[in-house]
Amino acid sequence: MRQTVVTAPADLQLMCASEAQTRLGASGEVLPISSSQTAPGRYTVLLSVGGGQASCVVTDQGVIESIA
Secondary structure, three states, X not given: OOOOOOOXXXXXXXHHHHHHHHXXXXXXXXXXXXXXXXXXXXXXXXXXXXXXXXXXXXXXXXXXXXXX
């Protein structure tokens, strides 16, 4: 049986990318590469940051809970 993965809406993914660029001081592009719903109303967005990666936890209300 396959599980259905619920991805974060595009606007929340872009919000995470923009906030990560600010908080991490990234000089290059920060791009969302994947996302998934981790709890009702909460998503984790995986971001490409320069040569590495970061993750962002965001609610469906647009509140960024963490960037690491």
